[in-house]
Amino acid sequence: xxxxxxxxxxxxxxxxxxxxxxxxxxxxxxxxxxxxxxxxxxxxxxxxxxxxxxxxxxxxxxxxxxxxxxxxxxxxxxxxxxxxxxxxxxxxxxxxxxxxxxxxxxxxxxxxxxxxxxxxxxxxxxxxxxxxxxxxxxxxxxxxxxxxxxxxxxxxxxxxxxxxxxxxxxxxxxxxxxxxxxxxxxxxxxxxxxxxxxxxxxxxxxxxxxxxxxxxxxxxxxxxxxxxxxxxxxxxxxxxxxxxxxxxxxxxxxxxxxxxxxxxxxxxxxxxxxxxxxxxxxxxxxxxxxxxxxxxxxxxxxxxxxxxxxxxxxxxxxxxxxxxxxxxxxxxxx
Amino acid sequence: xxxxxxxxxxxxxxxxxxxxxxxxxxxxxxxxxxxxxxxxxxxxxxxxxxxxxxxxxxxxxxxxxxxxxxxxxxxxxxxxxxxxxxxxxxxxxxxxxxxxxxxxxxxxxxxxxxxxxxxxxxxxxxxxxxxxxxxxxxxxxxxxxxxxxxxxxxxxxxxxxxxxxxxxxxxxxxxxxxxxxxxxxxxxxxxxxxxxxxxxxxxxxxxxxxxxxxxxxxxxxxxxxxxxxxxxxxxxxxxxxxxxxxxxxxxxxxxxxxxxxxxxxxxxxxxxxxxxxxxxxxxxxxxxxxxxxxxxxxxxxxxxxxxxxxxxxxxxxxxxxxxxxxxxxxxxxxxxxxxxxx
Ligand SMILES: Cc1ncc(C[n+]2csc(CCOP(=O)(O)OP(=O)(O)O)c2C)c(N)n1
Ligand SMILES: [Mg+2]
Numbered sequence: 001x002x003x004x005x006x007x008x009x010x011x012x013x014x015x016x017x018x019x020x021x022x023x024x025x026x027x028x029x030x031x032x033x034x035x036x037x038x039x040x041x042x043x044x045x046x047x048x049x050x051x052x053x054x055x056x057x058x059x060x061x062x063x064x065x066x067x068x069x070x071x072x073x074x075x076x077x078x079x080x081x082x083x084x085x086x087x088x089x090x091x092x093x094x095x096x097x098x099x100x101x102x103x104x105x106x107x108x109x110x111x112x113x114x115x116x117x118x119x120x121x122x123x124x125x126x127x128x129x130x131x132x133x134x135x136x137x138x139x140x141x142x143x144x145x146x147x148x149x150x151x152x153x154x155x156x157x158x159x160x161x162x163x164x165x166x167x168x169x170x171x172x173x174x175x176x177x178x179x180x181x182x183x184x185x186x187x188x189x190x191x192x193x194x195x196x197x198x199x200x201x202x203x204x205x206x207x208x209x210x211x212x213x214x215x216x217x218x219x220x221x222x223x224x225x226x227x228x229x230x231x232x233x234x235x236x237x238x239x240x241x242x243x244x245x246x247x248x249x250x251x252x253x254x255x256x257x258x259x260x261x262x263x264x265x266x267x268x269x270x271x272x273x274x275x276x277x278x279x280x281x282x283x284x285x286x287x288x289x290x291x292x293x294x295x296x297x298x299x300x301x302x303x304x305x306x307x308x309x310x311x312x313x314x315x316x317x318x319x320x321x322x323x324x325x326x327x328x329x330x331x332x333x334x
Numbered sequence: 335x336x337x338x339x340x341x342x343x344x345x346x347x348x349x350x351x352x353x354x355x356x357x358x359x360x361x362x363x364x365x366x367x368x369x370x371x372x373x374x375x376x377x378x379x380x381x382x383x384x385x386x387x388x389x390x391x392x393x394x395x396x397x398x399x400x401x402x403x404x405x406x407x408x409x410x411x412x413x414x415x416x417x418x419x420x421x422x423x424x425x426x427x428x429x430x431x432x433x434x435x436x437x438x439x440x441x442x443x444x445x446x447x448x449x450x451x452x453x454x455x456x457x458x459x460x461x462x463x464x465x466x467x468x469x470x471x472x473x474x475x476x477x478x479x480x481x482x483x484x485x486x487x488x489x490x491x492x493x494x495x496x497x498x499x500x501x502x503x504x505x506x507x508x509x510x511x512x513x514x515x516x517x518x519x520x521x522x523x524x525x526x527x528x529x530x531x532x533x534x535x536x537x538x539x540x541x542x543x544x545x546x547x548x549x550x551x552x553x554x555x556x557x558x559x560x561x562x563x564x565x566x567x568x569x570x571x572x573x574x575x576x577x578x579x580x581x582x583x584x585x586x587x588x589x590x591x592x593x594x595x596x597x598x599x600x601x602x603x604x605x606x607x608x609x610x611x612x613x614x615x616x617x618x619x620x621x622x623x624x625x626x627x628x629x630x631x632x633x634x635x636x637x638x639x640x641x642x643x644x645x646x647x648x649x650x651x652x653x654x655x656x657x658x659x660x661x662x663x664x665x666x667x668x669x670x671x672x673x674x675x676x
Contacts, residue, residue, distance in 0.1 A: 139423070
């Protein structure tokens with residue numbers, strides 16, 4: 001049968017309500033991170049944080065088909081993954097503000113944000129730290145006879161860690177249901193992939209581990225969701241892992257200490273013109289999924305959710321100082 | 335080898351006797367039989383049976399899906415075990431030699447030990463790392479270390495050191511029953527030592543030291559193979575009327591403060607014997623623990639430590655032997671301490 005439907009994959013594949021929810025979550029990521037940045041400037045958040053503004057399409061499209069039973073491992077740049085996987089921004093803000101109501105009861109902060117109930121096994125402060133863990137989660141699913149898959153997010157910088165190579169190899173020899181998603185934003189801190197990585201496309205490294213490797217425009221929601229759709233189907237069918245490389249860009253600096261001395265204003269502006277949210281929104285409108293007013297309403301909802309989240313976090317209690325060693329070990333059953 | 339005539343259990347001939355390695359294997363088999371989520375991972379643990387033959391034949395009983403040969407990939411393999419533990423399996427990961435855990439330090443220390451805390455108690459990592467350890471095999475600097483104290487420094491881990499076949503089995507079963515990551519340092523020279531091992535499933539309590547020999551003149555705290563050497567030294571000292579209390583440390587983290595302090599209050603003298611490098615080791619922790627407590631007031635001599643020389647483990651057998659505490663050096667140190675010649 002000839003497929004005569006020329007619309008983008010995502011428009012064909014997902015119900016309008018799902019697409020609207022995806023747009024909402026992308027706005028939520030953007031507004032959440034702006035809210036976090038603002039709160040940081042006001043001194044309500046300490047430490048540092050790594051913003052993914054500009055990469056929202058990659059996070060959301062990658063998680064599009066995942067259920068709460070499917071797992072992800074995330075990275076230091078993990079706010080978007082957490083929200084895309086279904087987390088509540090109020091509990092995320094509470095975590096960033098160090099509150100007991102936060103996802104990690106104030107023990108983790110931005111760099112360890114997690115929501116185990118929605119399948120997010122956590123951001124990681126160690127570059128490459130989540131890779132073997134994701135393979136282990138996939139091993140659990142296989143051994144326990146579940147159809148869950150694990151998506152392993154990591155950056156271009158992580159692909160030069162030994163953990164990347166060991167993890168892809170093990171996942172491949174054991175045919176595990178894991179999808180390695182490299183968010184290639186061009187840099188590991190200040191070091192460009194050209195200066196750090198011996199292959200032009202990280203997806204080429206899949207060949208060394210006998211798995212499919214695909215490079216896609218990470219700001220194109222539909223392209224990413226299609227690549228993941230294929231990789232997830234392969235994983236669920238027991239055929240093994242895949243590597244997907246989402247080409248994207250972070251608009252902000254690496255972290256709070258970045259003075260942006262390694263890239264040009266022109267480069268940043270060129271990528272800002274490829275805003276994944278604006279692009280997805282225009283695509284949904286062009287295909288009649290919503291109209292301008294509908295899109296504006298979704299954007300406004302995200303603003304309101306973030307505002308509510310900040311209020312919740314502010315009103316929450318801090319952990320009791322006497323509980324500094326709580327959660328190191330399991331608590332004795334009462 | 336001193337340990338061939340194991341003074342802890344040698345009089346136990348009527349009872350069922352197994353080697354330390356057999357006891358560990360029996361624990362794994364019992365756990366795998368009872369709980370389908372228990373899996374074994376490690377290098378050459380399948381048909382080869384592991385470098386020390388501890389997992390021998392388990393692949394025949396439980397199949398390659400549960401007795402998994404990993405690639406030579408310590409970071410990846412240990413990390414896969416951590417991820418599997420986080421999501422519903424109970425992996426027992428064997429490092430071929432404990433020395434190779436250094437390639438996996440990231441996953442043990444940054445991930446396994448901290449995940450529960452970082453996630454505010456919302457996650458558990460019930461993984462067990464088996465760590466063949468110690469000198470005396472002529473394998474030199476990179477295959478002979480005793481690095482258990484390193485992990486004693488890491489909140490979130492539990493660190494055990496069985497000295498007998500009975501404890502080797504009971505500790506492994508206890509580790510599997512524990513919801514947190516546990517590292518078990520098995521001494522390579524103990525694998526073939528034999529002793530009484532109870533049938534069936536039983537748990538050796540984690541964090542409990544044991545007085546293996548009661549005495550009144552001085553206390554020796556030692557674990558693993560050093561326990562056997564300390565017991566042998568104690569027998570020799572008894573001939574001269576020096577009555578030594580010997581405590582089997584068993585658990586480095588958590589450490590059994592009460593058993594140690596109670597003994598020191600009784601004897602007033604403390605010698606700590608361990609195979610790790612003396613500096614910054616188990617002995618420093620125990621000495622400080624006593625010095626910071628009321629037991630300090632009961633001391634009537636300085637605390638002594640015997641540990642490994644400040645050098646990598648040497649190859650030459652005489653050098654190797656000289657580099658770690660032996661029965662004669664323990665005996666000599668205890669004698670000096672008993673006479674307050676320190
Ligand atoms: C093992 C390790 N090495 C170095 C760092 C410091 N560091 C944190 S993020 C980062 C860059 C990572 O780059 P990439 O993987 O591309 O992720 P991105 O920041 O671009 O999202 C570095 C060097 C670290 N946290 N962990
Ligand atoms: Mg990068």
